[in-house]
Amino acid sequence: MPVRRLLPDNFTLCLIATVIGASLLPCRGAAADVFEWLTKLAIALLFFLHGAKLSREAVVAGLTNWRLHITVLASTFVLFPLLGMLLKPVLTPLVTPALYVGILFLCTLPSTVQSSIAFTSIARGNVSAAVCSASASSLIGIVVTPLLTGLVLQAHGQGAMSWHSVGEIVLQLFVPFVAGQVAQRWLGGWVQRHRPLVGLVDQGSILLVVYTAFSAAVLQGLWKQLPLSVLGGLLVVNAVLLAAALLVTRYGSRALGFDRKDEITIVFCGSKKSLASGVPMANVLFPAHALGMIVLPLMLFHQMQLMTCAVLARRYAERADKYEVAATVDSATVD
Structure with missing residues (x-):
């Protein structure tokens, strides 16, 4: 594995520069x-464009593999919150109470879209299901x-989330998304042709x-x-959460009888958390003075x-190449 593949990408470098800029010139x-x-305007535009980009036909076409989708959603919205709560005795001595709230928030977030699909494709998994x-x-x-x-914060004595916050999420994120879906018939093609624009807004x-x-x-x-x-x-806590999610999704999918391609999809879709969704949501759900501590675990x-x-x-891909070579040799031997 070349070292350059493990280096931060350009966007991560921009995030680091932004944090430094905010530290020096808040x-x-x-x-x-x-x-x-x-x-607020940029976030509303972002979710509008995502609504216009997301193809309803692609989603409907992939719904037949319902066992896989339920498994991924269970990992994202059940396994992660349970890990965050059950591992509290191990995690809290390593971080501050404010960072632990950020970790709990991280555990409730949805999966990524672009990187989940990209890694599933590289690993030769079930891309349509991803x-x-x-x-x-x-x-x-x-x-x-x-x-x-x-629910998670209330269970751990951190205070309940108000219905006003839920309403803010609906107003700032869901309404623009639905508006984008409605406008898809007119704007969908244009958005697909201008993907860099969506990435820039994102x-x-x-x-x-x-x-x-x-x-x-x-300040x-x-x-x-x-x-x-x-x-x-905090790095140790993130590593523990990620390792636990990867191990459970990998061996859990095998125990449930999924084939190799579906296992790959479950591993890469069920172990990730979305920065693109998480940061805007945190902006709505938490007060401004607490946001830095809340989003820091997610950024790392x-x-x-x-x-x-x-x-x-890449390891999955290399293994797939070996299987294909072995299958070719076996077929030639039989012939």
Whole structure:
């Protein structure tokens, strides 16, 4: 595995630069209000474009493999929250209470879409099922994530999520998404032809939220509350969660009788958490001064899952090549 494949991508470098920029030049006062409105507009536009891009036909076509989709959704919205809660005695000594809230929020998020599909394709998995599962997870998460977050936080004495927050999610994320679906017949082709634009809005909205979040957190003394030992502990916590999810999805799919291609889809769709959905949702669900601590676990988990899954996808692909060679040799021998 070339070292360059394990290095951060350009977007991760932009995230790092944004955090540094917010640390050195945090926005405040009137500038903070302007950035807050820009962020809301960018997020609404992002979900509108995703609604216009997501093909209903592709989702409907993939619904026949219902056992696989239920398994992926169970991993995303049941396994992860259970891990976050059951591992509390192990995780909380490593991080601060505020970071633990961010970890619980991370556990309730939907799966990624683009990277899940990409890694499934590289690993020679069931790509059509990955498209359906990842898309369904992203859509369902708009409603399920805020409800799960409220339940999980309340169970651990962190305070309940208000219905006002759920309403904000519906207004800022779900309504633009539905509007995009309605406009798909007119805009769908244009959006498909201009995918870089969707990517630009996607990444731009995340960077805006991260900048405003870390600006507010820095003004509240974020880095004084976050020594290197706590950052190291957070990396360990993320590694434990990711390893547990990968092991359960891999061996659980085999125990349930899925074939190799479906196993790959379950592993890559069921073990990821979406930065693109998580950051906008955190912006709605949590107060500005707490956002930095909330999104930090997700930002680190995002890079960790990409690096780990890149290695796994290529190992799956190499194994598939060996199987194909062996099958060819066996066939030639029989002939």
